[in-house]
Amino acid sequence: MFGNWLKTSILMAAILALFGILGAFIGGKTGMLLALLLGGGMNVFAYWFSDQMVLRMYNAQEVDAGSAPQFYGMVRELAQRAGMPMPKVYLIDEAQPNAFATGRNPEHAAVAATTGILQLLSARELRGVMAHELAHVRHRDILISTISATMAGAISALANFAVFFGGRDADGRPSNPLAGVLVAVLAPLAAGLIQMAISRAREFEADRGGAEICGDPNALADALMRIDACARGISMAPAEAHPETAQMMIMNPLSSGGIAGLFSTHPATVERVARLRAMVRS
Incomplete structure (x- = not known):
């Protein structure tokens, strides 16, 4: 557990460092200092308010x-089984089957599911999915994932700013416009890679923890297979508009097109299912 937190802390520091690099490109040494201060302030803001921001993004x-x-009774029963405080429960009016958890700690947590996932899955499969989300809460993954989503979105905004307003070198002179284009492309990709590194290991842990909470690894495995088969053909507009939030979902909600689709923050479904099936055999 300590190693996992150490790895996450290093990755979050890398996201903050990206702020500094972008700030240095836009405004030299002064810009770097201001960007680092902004990034630190955003971390504090995200700690308290990022969960509500994400919930509003998805209406x-x-x-x-x-x-x-x-649905509420199912979450309550699973929270009791896990020995956890009851989280707030939300529904999202979207056809794509998906779900996520958010909040700064188990005492201030929320779980959300789309109307599409409630219509697609059986009660047994849905229990597996919501147990997975509660495992994220119990492992305290939700704060890291929500903050990283907020920071990644801010990095993309800063990168776009660099394109429109240009950058400065160490001596304060305007930089090459092509450098601004490269920064605008590479900075969000770097933030996405960091998010991917944060998210993938935590998904496996949440699968294992969710299977233990619901007591039925095959239920979650069946749900993942069904979601994977259906979600690919159904777009989710809020996720496409805010691709930095994709890593919060139980299944990648993004379409395969565009830069955002080049990096998946989730492990392959077949590998997740294989690990869950192995829990039953062991």
Whole structure:
């Protein structure tokens, strides 16, 4: 566990370093200092408010035992099995089957699922999915994933700023315009690679933890296969508009087109399923 947190801390530091590099390109030494201060401030802001930002991006609506009794009751039962505080529960009116968790800690957590996943999966399979999300909460993955999504989005915005307003070299002279284009392309890709490194190992751990919470590894394996088969053909507009949030989902919600589709923040579904099936045989 310590090694996992150390790796994540290093990767988060790399995202902050990207802020500094972009700041140095845009405004020299002063720009680097300002960007590092901005990145540090954004980390503090993201700690407190990034969960609500993400939920608003997806127009998630909070539900309770009165408005969604079966779904809410399922999450409550799983949280009790896991010995965890009850998270807030949200529904997202999107056809693509998907789900995610967010929040700064288990006491301030939320789980969200699309209406598409509720329609697609059986109750048994849906239990596996929501147990996976609760495992993210229990492992305290949700803060890291939400902050990294916020920071990656800010890096993309800074990179676009560099293209439109140009950059400065160490002596304050305007830099080559082509350098601005390269920065605009490479900086978001670098942020995506860092997110990918953060996310993949945590998905395997959440699969294992979710299988333990629900007591049925095959339920989650079956759900992953069904989601993978259906999600590819259904777009999700909020995810396409905010690709930095893709790594929060149980399955990559992005279409295969464009730069965002070149890097998957999720392990291959066949490998995830194989690991879950192995838990049953062991």
